[in-house]
Amino acid sequence: MDSEARTASNIQYSDDSNVYKWVPLSLTLVEYPEGDIIGKLFALISLAPFGIAAGFVALILFRRDLHTVTFFLGTICSEALNYILKHLICEKRPLHREDVHVEYGMPSSHAQFVSFFASYIMYFVFIRLHHMNNNTIIENISKILIIVSSMTVAVLVCISRIYLHYHTVSQVLWGVIVGFLFATAWFALTSLVLTPLFPHIVTWRVSELLMIRDTTLIPNVLWFEYTNTRQEARARSRKLISIKSQ
DSSP states (O other): OHHHHHHHHHHHHHHHHTTSOOOOOTTSOOOOOTTOHHHHHHHHHTTHHHHHHHHHHHHHHHHOBHHHHHHHHHHHHHHHHHHHHHHHHOOBOSSOOTTOSOOBOSSOHHHHHHHHHHHHHHHIIIIIOOOSSSOHHHHHHHHHHHHHHHHHHHHHHHHHHHHTTSSOHHHHHHHHHHHHHHHHHHHHHIIIIIGGGHHHHTTSHHHHHTTOBOOTTSSOHHHHHHHHHHHHHHHHHHHHHHHHHO
8 A cells, every 4th residue: 555655646746747847047058059169159258247246246255345245236236227128128039049038138138237347347447446556557557457358258248149149239239338327327326325325334233243344445455455464464473483582
């Protein structure tokens, strides 16, 4: 009887499982023409937004800077805006795919994401980032490299969405435009409205528990941390030598 009951139970489970439609997780599933090396390369490049998002999470966890948090919140708001626009415009993608369950493609979410990211980086470098080093030439070269690299990634991602027929040219262009405009508005909001509130936010109990910090008044955090870490290491080294000599 027990064997028959288990068999019946398995059959029932099998029958129940057939009721559901099983679908793949299409979040990172990108199709490209079989045997197309360039298509495969563009498919990998189109995953750049997921790498950027992972970088945001890592920065927030390890640096705990309010400006980084607001930057990340801006990308989330940009994606929410893209979702709303897609379902208001309701323009189809150029090619139907079974793994893409949001068939609306205007504007391109990938193009909007990388456009927002690259535009915000550009504003941040020109307006916020100063005194990267004591050498002005090195500072200017570093700024140029940061901007060029972010813009290059943005352009390649946009090209990949057109090449792989996930979006039309107009869908990508409008994604770029919306991302740039939203980045401009978000950077202005952050600089004019949110940044003055940072000194108050860091005094909150929850900010102290999470060790949230405000580095707005520090011209360049990397240079600040480098010089202070070097000074602290030297001070501790002299103290250690003094203790050993006693």
